[in-house]
Amino acid sequence: MIVRTLAMAGALSLAAVGAQAEIKVGMITTLSGGGAGLGIDVRDGFMLALEQSGRTDVTVVIEDDQQKPDIAVQLSDKMIQSEKVDVMTGIIWSNLAMAVVPGAVAQGKFYLSPNAGPSALAGQGCHPNYFNVAWQNDNLHEAAGAYANDAGYKNSFILAPNYPAGQDALTGYKRFFKGDLAGEIYTQLGQTDYAAEIAQIRASGADSVFFFLPGGMGISFLKQYADSGVGLPVVGPAFSFDQGILQAVGDAALGVVNTSQWSKDIDNPANVAFVASFQEKYGRLPSLYASQGFDTANLLLSALEVAEPSDADAFREALRAADFDSTRGDFAFGANHHPIQDIYVREVIKEGDIYTNKIIGVALKDHVDAYVGECKM
Amino acid sequence: MSLILFIEQMLNGLQFGVMLFLMAAGLTLIFGVMGLINLAHGSLYMIGAFAAAWVAGLTGSFVLALIAALAAAAAAGALVEVVVIRRLYARDHLDQVLATFALILMFSEGTRWVFGSFPLFLEIPPYLSGPVRLPGGIQYPLYRLAIIVAGLIVAAGLFALIARTRIGIQIRAGEADREMIGALGVNIAALYTVVFALGAALAGLAGALIGAIQSVQVGMGEPVLILAFVVIVIGGIGSIKGALVGALLVGLTDTMGRFLLPVAFAQVMAPAAATAVGSALASMAIYILMALVLIFRPRGLYGVA
Incomplete structure (x- = not known):
């Protein structure tokens, strides 16, 4: 109020x-x-x-x-x-x-x-x-899938919250990722503890992890994931690595690769x-x-x-x-x-005391979303 | 599914339950002794986490951060009791809900005013970070083990306090008959403030412990508050023992539900559908548990008639 x-x-x-x-x-x-x-x-x-x-x-x-x-x-x-x-x-x-x-x-x-x-x-x-x-919601996740192919990942464990954007996220990743899925989990929206999911990632035999957990959910997941010692490479959309939350994640985010249509550089x-x-x-x-x-x-x-x-x-x-x-x-x-745009691959770095992102490549060029054909207007 | 994974998930459930106990203990104590429904309990959890993050940022010491969390939450609890809550004991539950809901809004926006809208950073101390290898080859984060141990120590301390000390006797007497212990010369006003501050301190401790592995942000207390209410309804309102049993039940049910239900559905349907149905059902599991308990024990597991 x-x-x-x-x-x-x-x-x-x-x-x-x-x-x-x-x-x-x-x-x-x-x-x-x-x-x-x-x-x-x-x-x-x-x-x-x-x-x-x-x-x-x-x-x-x-x-x-x-x-x-x-x-x-x-x-x-x-x-x-x-x-x-x-x-x-x-x-x-x-x-x-x-x-x-x-x-x-x-x-x-x-x-x-x-x-x-x-x-x-x-x-x-x-x-x-x-x-x-x-x-379009799928876009950054599609780019993450494309990046995972380039990085040579063959077996991903993927997770997202159970709501429209979460479903779009996993759909988007799977649309571009050519490897197998070691596991696929929908978490609760607003969930803060990921111990059960991280244990499953550890046991799954995956070679990489893709997650879409915007805001505080991503902070919790990254901190707990870093502390669990699982250590598999992580890919995600920029939503868990934006400027507002990186400082709260700290070192746990360093070096993580994420996809974004924008970056400050x-x-x-x-x-x-x-x-x-x-x-x-x-x-x-x-x-x-x-x-x-x-x-x-x-x-x-x-x-x-x-x-x-x-x-x-x-x-x-x-x-x-x-x-x-x-x-x-x-x-x-x-x-x-909906935008036709490039989607970049970024990496989390530390500039002085500030955690931020740096572009390391382009995942998808002039990317158009997958639903444009269904739109009649 | 391997046995190791199963045991690891049981530990996760136990850790979640212990954390819920810290929240639920204060809530049930306050309800049991004073008959007050305190929706602002989640705000005290948030205050603990913010105080810890702030002090850890200034000093770099996690121990000082925990002490600050306890002190800040207890002080906030005592202040709120004296200024606001004291006027509500004689009123009905609806007035209490309304007033303590207003407190949630004030604490949330006040915290945003002081600390800003972006989450704060609170880190696991180096000596507790990383995984350890348990017997049987289980890799488990040391910090979560520490939470389990800390929670069980607090639970034991709380039972000792209630069962063996003078203030514990007064608290139990207060639950049984408020007017009578007042007539016997116990300073009820002071007792209530102490109980409220104690409950608040436990919530603050939970907030600080959990803040290190989650996001320290405005509004972090409300989801936990709902679970804490589920716990005390299952355990029986006013019972510390009920809070402990209820918290462990809820922690284990939620964790194992999230883990096992999708696996179980995958036996009978396609993987994508099993994930969706299993996840949806897992988020309902603790409420189904609560409904079942209420059907067979309408006053909760350890509730008194």
Whole structure:
């Protein structure tokens, strides 16, 4: 409640700069509870881009979904019916996106996803007003599978939480990985103790481990895995190795290979400027979530240069053109409004006292998601 | 499935159970003596973990971190008891739930305000890290063994405290008849504060011990709180012995369920489906256990009528 009020106050004070607000953006994201770090990064990246644009006619209404689908739906109704927002964004978690996005786009709103990319919204459930600026959920896991082939792994043990993004993760890895599976486990969402799973990994005879455990779950797993002495090489998507949580994992993460569509050392002018300005404004290094929030805002701003959301067809075309300088370098939308992009292989390193990532290769080039063919729009 | 894996999983279940006992003991003590439902118990667990991570970061000493966790959680518990909880004893359970839920929100957002939204780092001390080889060739993390031993020592100490000391006699008397021990000259207000601080300190210790192998973050206490409630319902509300037995039952059921159910289903269906069904059923296992216990022993295993 307190956070929500503060966030609102922050949004309103920003809005107050503009004399007459014309474009209203509704941001529903996670700002309290265990997943708050992700939402805060998306929000901060988004607001930074807005601030840098100098536009004063864009109002952002920020609300905290507490990582609960029912609350997200309430907030969405409020934003559409009483706040009358033009564009919505912000949701981190796929189960929340599934609860909010179909309803919002059906009511004629535009939704720009800065993170969640469930397969259902990329395939048959795709919609002309839904744009994903981050990735389709499977993408980073597909890249992890491709990397595992390159690294010569033949027998992987794979695990993920039992929810839409977890299922997408294992599906994505298996789509590209050519070796055998020594084991496949779905854990509980929010689980913090992985002793039982690690014991099974030890007994399975695997030569590598792939896991998707975002946020605090990944911290717990990595610390316990490092302490167990199992010692098999680990591959994962960037979600367990983002800037926000690496410091909490510590040495247990050093040298671990992970896949990401963004890294702070991607060398293009937009990214260099983004990393420097984010660090200057917030006093910390940006995570991939912050880069996604930043790109989402810049996509929106680029479309607003061309058309107003009230002119839906022109605005949609402007979004589809994706005419903005992405922190990822080249950026384009596929036919289902999901990114076509390179996915990199990164390694966790230590720079001074700070744990961070370094690009060591490209896993997939100009990668298109697997569901684009199922999308009819 | 090998015997070694089976024994390793039993140890994991035991360790999980011992950790749950530290949480449930305080919860059941507070409910038994004061008749209070304390939803904020998970926040005290979180305070212990944050205090430990903060002190470990400053001093590098895990022992100091544990002492800080005990002290911070006990102090927070005593403060909360004096300022808020004391006014709730005479009220019904609904008011208590409402007030202690408000405390959860205040503690969570207060912690975020002080420490920020990103998880803190707390590390296993070097002398307890890494695996050890047990008889029979089992590789098991030393730190988890240490948690089991520490938990069992605390359990033994708690039983001794309740059974053999003067304050233990007062606690038991308080459970039996509050008004009477007040009439006999025992300072009830002080006793309640002490019991609350004791329960809080146990939760803080659990938080610090577990924080080293998990993520020290805001909201880490609530999932454990739910399990601790399951434990005291199974064990019988107010019974320390029940809390111990309940905690071990829940720990073993949960761990073995997660391990064995997918394997069992794989005998009769395709591997992918078995994983999905087994995992889903495993997450229900402890609640099914609770339902079964309540059917046959409506007041829990060691509950008094």
